[in-house]
Amino acid sequence: MCGIVGYIGTKQAAPIILDGLEKLEYRGYDSAGMAVYDGKKINITKSVGRLKVLENLTHGGETLPGVCGIGHTRWATHGAPSDTNAHPHFNKDETITVVHNGIIENYIHLRQMLTDKGYEFVSDTDTEVLAHLLDYYYKGNPLEAVTKVLHRVEGSYALGILFADCPDQIFATRKDSPLIVGQSKEGCFIASDVPAILKYTRKVYYVDNQEVVRLRADHMHFYTVDEEEIQKEPVTIEWDADAAEKAGYEHFMLKEMYEQPKTVTDTLMPRIKDDDIVIDELNMTDGELAAIRKIHIVACGSAYHAGVTGKYVIEGLARIPVEVDLASEFRYRNPILEEGAMVVVISQSGETADTLAALRESKARGFKVLGIVNVVGSSIAREADNVMYTWAGPEIAVATTKAYSAQLIALYLLAVKLGRVRGGIDDQMFSSLLADLKCLPDQIEMLLNNKQKIQKFANRYVGARDVFFIGRGIDYAISLEGSLKLKEISYIHSEAYAAGELKHGTISLIEEGTLVAAVSTQPDLYAKTISNMVEVKARGAFVLAVTCEENKAIEKAADYVIYIPETNPYFANSLAIIPLQLFGYYVAVGKGCDVDKPRNLAKSVTVE
């Protein structure tokens, strides 16, 4: 995610843009920049680092005079954070400049086409393609140039565009990335999100996909991608400023849970091309992938839980042995890494000390390390031999949700790719797996939108003391994450247990009314898990079951059932975790806990 802001009106643009970008820093903060027309030409200042660096560089905007400008605060996806990769990007003579939030999926093809036509690129970003493509199509009509570009690019975007030839106008458009425009007595605004302009106006227009907006100081025009003018109705924002940063959600954690359909889409779809899985970032040939003899997955916390799922999925689909380690254990147990092994480290922040140490230990022994990381340019991203990014955008809440879901997707893609190159997945199964993967975003959205049942159930357990999560196989991995979500934000003690292991001691803790959440998404284990549910019920437990719609037999053993839609059992974690995330969230809210910033915790554990 990135933040974009633009202003055209009667006041100086740069201070307004800086103020707006500050409200959007939660969307991205590794670099920032502005482009302002000074009456003669477009001046651009941009820099790596937090927005404060840009503010200091421009003396609060004073060094960029003018009443028409655009600005950007970046969350790097393509191209590490740097001055050159910061936005705005521009054409060669700096007469066209653009800021972008999103991912241009066909940027490699477009970059090659433009290079062949003599265009020179200075950055590693996908966005720079847009600046040169606008130049390529611009023949004096900016609207025509913009719409022609929209017909060529694939992916997601929210754009702010300046043409030096038309200094009395800003152009804006979007597809799948958010964009609003607004108007006040002092001018017109563009922004990625409401907080950026709420101080100036509560009258906004939500731009629909591939609509183009031409903003002038005192009015706006809206067009379709075919240049037909359309009328739009404004919306009045009722939120207060703080709520607006969370887009109206009470907490960042809830907002990020609801971003999971997009997170899954953004991590999945750029790696599915022409009905094949293409993971260029692995930098390994199919032959090299097929030669992998063992995979070591190393991570901490929720990333470790994703890794446990990865073990089951990779071993199941690719038949490669997988060992999963807590990074804090791996780094000190003198692990045995044999020839043909690959190490995969998973980290949202890319700064977790134990995980970084495990990466360094592996590299010191001569083993290649793949990083599954969310933060571009983070230490783990920079030191890993190859990086598979989870394009979840900044995750603000300490308790991870959307990044965890994206980590699962990365592991599924890796597992299916490995299974395919090793000949274990035939065409029919491959098509079925791809189809199930593509259904996940909508299924997640459906579960989120039907949260009432789990929300009502959670309210009954605000006073709980001990909660157990049990499951077998992948359901055990799901239980690990469900348990952590509950305890880290509600401070209620919880344990996850392999369902078959409970009877070997811990079942002695089950008392009358103890809540046991039984996860059962693996058809070949349905009956076994039901037996474990019967065991705990016999000792007084109240059993919440999370299971697939087909598994009606579970109702004889469960007191309360949450159903998830059908998917391939290997991918069930992506769905079953949703009600468990919601359960932990609503219990914590019911207890009045600080959901986004739980006690004792940090978003990134950069110490041992």
Ligand code: AGP
């Ligand atoms: C998860 O909700 C926690 N915030 C924590 O367990 C986290 O997953 C762990 O610290 C690993 O962080 P990383 O993914 O940034 O490496």
